[in-house]
Amino acid sequence: MLRTFEQAALEAGRAIIEVFCNGCQVEMKADASPVTIADQEAERIILAHLERDFPEIPVIAEESVAAGKVPDVAGKPFFLVDPLDGTREFLDKRQEFTVNIAYVENGIPIAGIVYAPALGIAFSGERGSAEKLAIDENFAVVERKQIRVRKQPAESLALASFRHDSPETGLFLTRHAISKCSNIGSSLKFCLLAEGKADVYPRFTRTMEWDTAAGDAVLRAAGGSTVTMDGQPLIYGKTGAAADFDFANPNFVSWGGTAPVLEQA
Known part of the structure; x- marks a missing residue:
């Protein structure tokens, strides 16, 4: 394939x-x-x-x-x-x-x-x-x-969207004591996690499944994970939700490794 x-x-x-x-x-x-x-x-x-x-x-x-x-x-x-x-x-x-x-x-x-x-x-x-x-x-x-993803370092590097950053991203970084953040466009953020050049990518603005699926597949294959804010794996094929469009993603966080337990906002 x-x-x-x-x-x-x-x-x-x-x-x-x-x-x-x-x-x-x-x-x-x-x-x-x-x-x-x-x-x-x-x-x-x-x-x-x-x-x-x-x-x-x-x-x-x-x-x-x-x-x-x-x-x-x-x-x-x-x-x-x-x-x-x-x-x-x-x-x-x-x-x-x-x-x-x-x-x-x-x-x-x-x-x-x-x-x-x-x-x-x-x-x-x-x-x-x-x-x-x-x-x-x-x-x-x-x-x-x-x-392969890298072992989580003492000081993590976060990635954020180049065009779709949000106040929630800053709050997430503060709560998790992450001081380093780099902005980059497109699905390359997942790939930088996958090759061990960064550690976490929180996303609090709209994405669709086609925006994330390929990068997420690469990340998971490299040992990383993508989870929703309740700690569950992000799933695909989401249809029929009255409150949102078909194939829309909720907020999520991608990690270069196993996802830790997230603190709720």
């Missing part, structure tokens, strides 16, 4: 970089988030790969959902796809945008890939094994390295 993910992500990344270099028009979706031809073309490429190799597995993909195409995934394994996570970074010519593909089984992200084409790196993980990949200018993998 990861082979298909890798091929799809690399091909999608090539299409994204072409648009990144040449520029494009921007449209706004109903939720006021931007979308470009790069998002749409990357999703088309990824869906073609998944439908070819796994035609029986439904796909929840960001742009398809925005267009009203939402297959029934209740009680089924399914894919989650964010073809271009960090569209605002992409438009601002920042390099932290990513391609994200994940496989979910019984509510758990089992396998995933996060590819940052402008940075020439990717992270993949599946069932207890995670890798960091180096990608060359021809969009080929030139190096693979096993990665």
